Amino acid sequence: MQASDLLRYSCQIALPGFGEASQKRLQQARVLVVGAGGLGCPAAQYLAAAGIGTLGIADFDTVSLGNLHRQVLFTPAEVGQNKARVACDKLQHQNPGIKLVPHELKVTSANVLALLQDYDVVLDGTDNFDTKYLLNDACVLAGKPLVYGAIYQFEGQVAVWNVPVEAGKRSPNYRDVFPEVDASQVPNCAEGGVIPTLAGMIGCMQANEVLKLVTGAGEPLVGKLLLLDALTMQSRIIKVGKVSNVTIDILPETEEVPLISVPELKQGIAKGLYELVDVRRDEERKAFHIGGKHVPLDRLGKEVEQLQTNKPLVFYCASGKRSGEAVKNIRKQLPGLQVYSLEGGIKAWKEQQV
Amino acid sequence: MQASDLLRYSCQIALPGFGEASQKRLQQARVLVVGAGGLGCPAAQYLAAAGIGTLGIADFDTVSLGNLHRQVLFTPAEVGQNKARVACDKLQHQNPGIKLVPHELKVTSANVLALLQDYDVVLDGTDNFDTKYLLNDACVLAGKPLVYGAIYQFEGQVAVWNVPVEAGKRSPNYRDVFPEVDASQVPNCAEGGVIPTLAGMIGCMQANEVLKLVTGAGEPLVGKLLLLDALTMQSRIIKVGKVSNVTIDILPETEEVPLISVPELKQGIAKGLYELVDVRRDEERKAFHIGGKHVPLDRLGKEVEQLQTNKPLVFYCASGKRSGEAVKNIRKQLPGLQVYSLEGGIKAWKEQQV
Amino acid sequence: MKVKVLAFGIAKDIFGSSSTAVELSGEATVEALRTALEMQYPRLKQLSSFMIAVNDEYAEAGQELAPEDEVAIIPPVSGG
Amino acid sequence: MKVKVLAFGIAKDIFGSSSTAVELSGEATVEALRTALEMQYPRLKQLSSFMIAVNDEYAEAGQELAPEDEVAIIPPVSGG
Structure with missing residues (x-):
């Protein structure tokens, strides 16, 4: 490891059980953040800062004024620009020692498996059920761990799906908990609102789970679902189970809305x-x-x-x-x-x- | 409220019990972040994004390479520049609609009370016991709420000190829990290390407590101390008590180290x-x-x-x-x-x- | 048996409060609770799925409920 | 009485594990526990202060401990 890297990461290399070996694992890791929104912004910021060697950011959407209260990587001057590109540009300045890969595309059933191919771990920073299910099913099919997060008003959820646990088996995924959802019945952030600091907390928790998965530190939220209430700061961890009980053979068709x-x-x-x-x-x-x-x-x-x-x-x-x-x-x-x-x-x- | 503000903050104005009135309170609030480090960076980012009208950032220190793994507002190109100034410049771009005030100074017993005068709420983003006690005692003397945070390795603490609770009484402060500390016995982040994502989580939690204090939403951690373990994501909230039982009459002398x-x-x-x-x-x-x-x-x-x-x-x-x-x-x-x-x-x- | 359930996310809006109580006349299983809740709150059924956790553990449909159990209703959330 | 205590922060390093057990021969108060811990682990005393929480509540020196209490040792932390 270079002297400048030893210095840049010295405060995490000093952690008990971390050391240069863990830093090297971070350097070799390839992590894809899907969605550069309220969750993706803080998550990508901390993954870049911690030295994830290859960090992909996928988002087809552009910076919008109405999301700046929680999407802290962006400024009003960037409204209208592609979020993946702006995020990668900024994070490259923050850490010139890593590789940032912008994916300016809408994740669909046609492109998701190709997209995942070059990554080891996927972080779900999406804001809609269609993409959440698509990403979940694609990660199951491709055998990649998925660090899930979701927020609504003052409440957030975090989990780590689809991790190998025992001979040929994988830990539960999103469909073990929520087999399917009628999206029209669940309000999103634009309707119901969301407190920006919750997005920050959940996004940082997701990045934290990625660091744990990559370095082997601690106990990632595998087979568990964390619930957090920002109004009281009470949180609870629900045990979901040891192994997944659902079968996923095909990807849900992405429907193009005109x-x-x-x-x-x-x-x-x-x-x-x-x-x-x-x-x-x-x-x-x-x-x-x-x-x-x-x-x-x-x-x-x-x-x-x-x-x-x-x-x-x-x-x-x-x-x-x-x-x-x-x-x-x-x-x-x-x-x-x-x-x-x-x-x-x-x-x-x-x-x-x- | 201006149309552009209504739009910028629409996703939080939409929150139940929030509305334009809460946004106005944020706009009128004056919050001081002391320390633009691992906690101050994310906290200031979210306070700026949420529209705190006057946001002061105090730090005498300069950007250093060895802290970039958790101080996400800074880049290697800024090493050597004052942190308060760089942070204010960046956050001003992020939200041109608020007032940012850099305080390029070391907080001492001689200047702290004058510094606090122009602020309603103080956020503790410091990284040493001397300043933590100084800030605590100054907030008690000046009658200002203090949103405390501290991190070490994989564990963090958050609390809200010194809030008026009943006739003339205030909620517990730092000295109710830790009357005094021999700083030489407790390692800091440079020695013991710290996981960057923990800094992000705790900093966001502190910003969240500020938003709750200012808007009156939820139950701030008053009379409570939250402990978080990033390795397991278990957290617990310790009840400290209803009112403070310590008397603070003078500030601790700040000792200048040559x-x-x-x-x-x-x-x-x-x-x-x-x-x-x-x-x-x-x-x-x-x-x-x-x-x-x-x-x-x-x-x-x-x-x-x-x-x-x-x-x-x-x-x-x-x-x-x-x-x-x-x-x-x-x-x-x-x-x-x-x-x-x-x-x-x-x-x-x-x-x-x- | 009367079962007290805690509400998370959109379930708070559906119940109109952070908890509610359900009277189970027949067998007290998780499935019976689900059916009773969906009867009492049709919007819950429209969600297509929500998780029932008993004492902070995912509860299978057939699991029997005891009066002292802490039951939580956790609907999906999509914001980001 | 044997009291099991959970360690937070630097107390984990001091105990060498995330929990330890202390035998209180005389009265089982929080103060007696503090004294016994400081005897057993001199570095704890050097900290000058650490909080003892019983069942997630700040415990006063005179409080009596019961065998089923969950006791936590919470030292100060200064990082930022």
């Missing part, structure tokens, strides 16, 4: 081309809306008839998440309709006015 | 001016030393006689912390001697060779 951008929609509205549908909750509708019908996402199934129309439908919500779910739902129920989701939702609509 | 810089020492050694004393542990001595006698700090009291000499003594250790304690100790026992502590210790010695 999107419409704010400028496109504005032009279309001027020409009377679209029928708008607001899928937000009553309070959100009352506070501000951009017209059209109002059918909250959780009532969409029951009120599907009133959406019959000759024009293409454009669903909108706060961030584009619920309207995406609405599009998937409607395509199943009314396959003939032309449907779009407003990209970035009301937030993007407002941001492009500011 | 320092000698690496270049000064090298010149002096060439001229035979100084007697060196290595106060590190046996293993550290064995691994590398720069000559002189070897008296580990915890044996200094017993072996004080063998230090009698005509030349000024220069104590050294890994980081300058233990040698500073040695100087204070020797000045009490042998008041006539001229004694110095090597600034930055062996680390600085090596850094200035690299």
